[in-house]
Amino acid sequence: MKKALLIAEKPSLMRDIQKVYKTMKLPYEIHFASFVGHVVELKEPHEYKAEWKKWDLNILPMIPERYEFRVKKSAYKVYKEIEQQLKANQYEFIINACDAGMEGENIFYSFYKRVGCKLPVKRFWTSQTTDSAIRDALSNLIDENDLLIRNLRNAAMYRSVFDWLIGLNLTRAATVKGGRIIKIGRVMTPTLAIVVKRELEIQQFKPEPYFQFEIDLGHFKALWFDLKTNDNKIKTLQIAQQIQSQIGNTAIVHDVKTERKIMHAPSLHSLLELQKEANKFFGFTSSETLKIAQSLYEKKLITYPRTESKHLPTSLAKNIDANIQSLGTLSEYQDVVQNILNNKKQIANVIHSKKYVDDKKLTDHHAITITEVPLGNKKLSPGEFKIYHLIARRLLSIFMPPYVIDKTAVVLKAASHFFKANGHVVADKGYTVLYELFKKKQEQPLPPLQVNMELPIHTTQVLSKKTEPPIRYTDSTLLDAMFHAGRFVEDKELQRILKDAEGIGTSATRAEIIEKLISIGMITREGKSFKATQFGIDVIISLKNHDIVSPVLTAVWSKKLKDIVDGHISSSQFYSEMLQYVKESTGRFIALDMEVAEKQEVIVGKCIVCGHVVVEGFKGYTCSNKACKFFISKSIMKGKITTTDAKKLLSGRETREIRFTWKSGKKGKAKLKLVGENIEFVFSNKSKT
Template sequence: MRALLIAEKPSLMRDIQKVYKKMNLDIDIEFTSFVGHVVELKEPHEYDAAWKKWDLALLPMVPQRFEFRVKKTAAKVYKEIEQTLKNGQYDFLINACDAGMEGENIFYSFYKKVGTNLPVKRFWTSQTTEPAIRASLQNLIDEHDPLIRNLRNAAMYRMVFDWLVGLNCTRAATVKGGRTIKVGRVMTPTLAIVAQREEEIQRFVPQPYFQVQMDCGAFQALWFKEKVNRVATNEEAEAIIARVTNEAQVVSLETERKTIPAAQLHSLLELQKEANKFYGFTSSDTLKIAQSLYEKKLITYPRTESKHLPTNFAKHIEKNVAAIQGVPQLAQYATALDVQHMQHVMRSKRYVDDQKLTDHHAITVTEVTPKFASLSMQEQRIYELIAKRLVAIFMPAYVLDKTTVILQSGTETFKTTGNMVVEQGFTVLYTSHKKKEEVPLPFMQEGQVWPVQAFTILSKMTEPPPRYTDSSLLDAMFHAGRFVDDPQLRAILKDAEGIGTSATRAEIIEKLLAIGMITRDKKSFQATAFGREVIQSLAGHDVVSPELTAVWSKKLKDIVDGTLSSRDFYRDMLAFVHETTEKMKVLEMTVAEKEEVIVGECLQCGERVTETFKGYSCANKACDFFLTKVMLKAKITPTDAKKLLAYKETRDILFTWKSGKKSKAKLKFNGTKLEFIFPQFTETTKKGNKTT
């Protein structure tokens, strides 16, 4: 038997190849690889020349048969694999793309485009360690396996659905609005979440309020009445002080012991939230770093919604824990863990539950001990977060006594709280991230009288809701049901785990940034005037609400589960596309035209160069001159672009190099070559006409 194995990336291909050479399989396997997606669905005009014209009368555009084209950036790879298939005499193909819906999409899009009829077997693993690869090669899954077949169908129809909704609604909105307005089933509801928050902030009117604080020296307490601890006027606060005395008596004292176990293991969402909270990493950065660690065989597959481990994996968890001994900050804790206790914890449904697994289990470290010092700073931080979660679940719980005390002074009541740590437990791993220590109250008992040193009126103002950060926006997308009134749809969203997936949410956020509908200010997102206008114009349309993606995500899940046929899904999809496009065509769009910002003359053809969403482009469509807005995580401002096009040096710009280190440098064009200007030397970034 002779097979051609096609991996999703060259690095995975090499890993599988190394393991295969050590095995004695009865299959002669040759190896090749994609570079991610190598084909994509054709553009509308490639199906029908009439669709090149953006005309409402031509909508909706629904091809009779969906076809693929080769991506320009992957043309060489496609041709090489196509030629390999023609030259080789293979009995079957092995799909070694990432184990999940997107991996199925990448492989079968190519499979349909290249036109082969060879049978396919599936290489499926969430780890790239040698034992995991060996097991997967020995247990290839047949393409007709119901789980694989259904996952493949769902992947194909999700892609088609996004094409139909995105392109038809984008064209309708653009024609109606008079400027490019991109619409998508996940992108637009996400924009709506940010825009709604921005509207709340813009409408917010700060209101003054006052609190009365009682200072007893050893502690402070706030006045309250019927669970409210503020009043509207200074006069009301002064009236409270007029009714108190110079002492306060303890009238109620309650202590509650709280035992808090370690958090569950990471899904990608939880890892992105934690990395943003502790280190300020964007969701996109966290995914890239995690993918790098996965390709280095140090962590399991990162694009997962699950927080649980499977039973078979958990049986040998001590091997994974042993790898953590390579992390200096965690070695002492990992070494001290007891194997029997670890196996006891692994019987807990909180951490190990086969019924709660998605395509993949939770993210955790593999059995490979990292060469920690050789990792970049970002990789070290992400690996350490993942390793801490694993070690933490085997450590004692965090235990504290939370005490609430009610005091009375004159006719008024005051409340104070304090926490006393009984057992730090697993939190010793997170001491560097703690914002403040728990503060206990002094010894108290009911009936005790405390002398009052002073009463103070605190003057404060109400604050608007905070803007979303990477962490809170990801959370809002995951819990999108909170934006839906219908209880049934809210339940569907909860079951579908919100809008988007762990693998796509970061990409959606970056796309909204790229097209100018939202901006990032330090850690916060803000909807632009353009983004808010789009949402206001689309108000009431299905594509704005999370309900749309909820309903269709549920249908896709039903395909995977085998409870909905692909034929029925396609029928429902076409009916929806016709209905939603017609609604879009009758909307009144009021979106201001974008002002053209000219930054200079093109260095190649002399035409004007204007600011676009992603950078600065030549107005001459036949010219390929383009200067990006973001280079090595640094922003290239319009002022920088103007200087560059005048052959002048920019300001000092702080770049983040691939190693993770940061340093400043100037930029300057030398002819059509863009150069970094360092204090002591010059380095050309790229030769040729097109700049990066």
């Protein structure tokens, strides 16, 4: 019997496939192995040429003759184990079981090239990790020469090469010109520019006073407005007081309009929409939501989360009853599920609705939804519980009646002045009954009103106000700005390209980009908001009008990558255009005059070894005495050590509880403390794993 080696992207998926495989009879025998995400990466410049180790403008741009990979230090053991497995067995082919998408192709084929493998490859492709989906994928492996798979693989490789060329060449140029480490990236820099633009608007904002005038009619209040301009702002206190002096004791209803609004449930979740909703309701960061969604996917409870799509394919929608039924065991959804399953006509209507089901609007993957696997007795963390139920509610809502309200707008006249008030009455709560816990204070309904009705004015009030500066970005609004980056360009054609390319970054990388900007000190979190640092502001100002600052650059090249996937341009054409751009762009970058303030050293305490001050560095907290080797890393077992944590350690105190990932893959929380020169974990009973 033929033998194949299946390589999964993560151990959890490998185990899931193994379990299903044991129940099947296939015409070949499968052996199993697993990566731990990326196990290789593109080499650093000096590994190609010794002279590229110098940070010298004269050697730029650095363009290797061929691109080579090196084994990541953190994944060396995994790499060697799979390499030995390939050498020790006579396999007829390999099965690529990495995540079904561009990044999964990159993870597999970068290893495949580095290890020098020549065996044929079959593709295991599924957006779900349920037993039935795995069984179907194993039974229908895709050949590596399938046009879509081949194009996706080429696009994945060229995307990583392009990012290498842009990132390393422009980072070198910026660092030499700016006199300190300045990281530049195809997506990272335009994202920084979005935050900096908002920060400069806030800094340059000058509040202007204005006034409003309000009358209280007992059951509701109404605000003065200019009937011609519809503006409710009054320029001076004198004018507001003059209006107040002219108002008598009654107001007459001048006009009443009531309009019925019918609002259907929103589309299903893409990762972007899930991240925005989780940030709005729970304050989760974009990276937190992605990690939680990935965990739910690995537990078979939701479909593949790294998706840009908000639609389901027809094939899945036709069997959606099973997904809905899986929620029927949860008490909060029992009645809703039963009503949906009893209404076959409504299910059919949704399946035929382009708002929710559209094969033409699918990307690599369909929208995120729950699977047919019931929650049962699975143990979820509080975060997993919240995200699972957000996805569950969104699925159920599309099969429920719309939210219907009657909106009323009334215009009143007092003396020669006009006032406006709004209110609404809920005619049908529809799908919003699922969101009662999240509802904020509702707008109050207006009492029954008719034209020419006379109403007594109880009190009047002049309101003193000031114009407000723009609001800083949150995770939700920054992700939205990255997706709708076309708003930041004026050219209509470029706006169209950005829309087609779905903004800058991808659903899988946007959260990572934001966290990287924080880690290198270009933006900071203040509560739920992002603020550009002076360093970040200096970088963007110094880059002037270089196109690395604009979202257009990444959109244009993302469009070209998509053209590779769709077969509209060849890989060789893309590479030729890419090299020409890198050469021109690097030349323009070198010509810039960069003025970036020197980094101010952040002192976190005294060294426990030699007594010198310990300062914050890029990767950790280092003793300022170069002869001393004392060092605290900013990242320990994937746990982030902040400046506050470092200060506590050096002062002899314990840190806050930090979330760590042990070598076994298990996660847990612990505090840290310094014992001599060594860092030790301090567990509470609840934190042990």
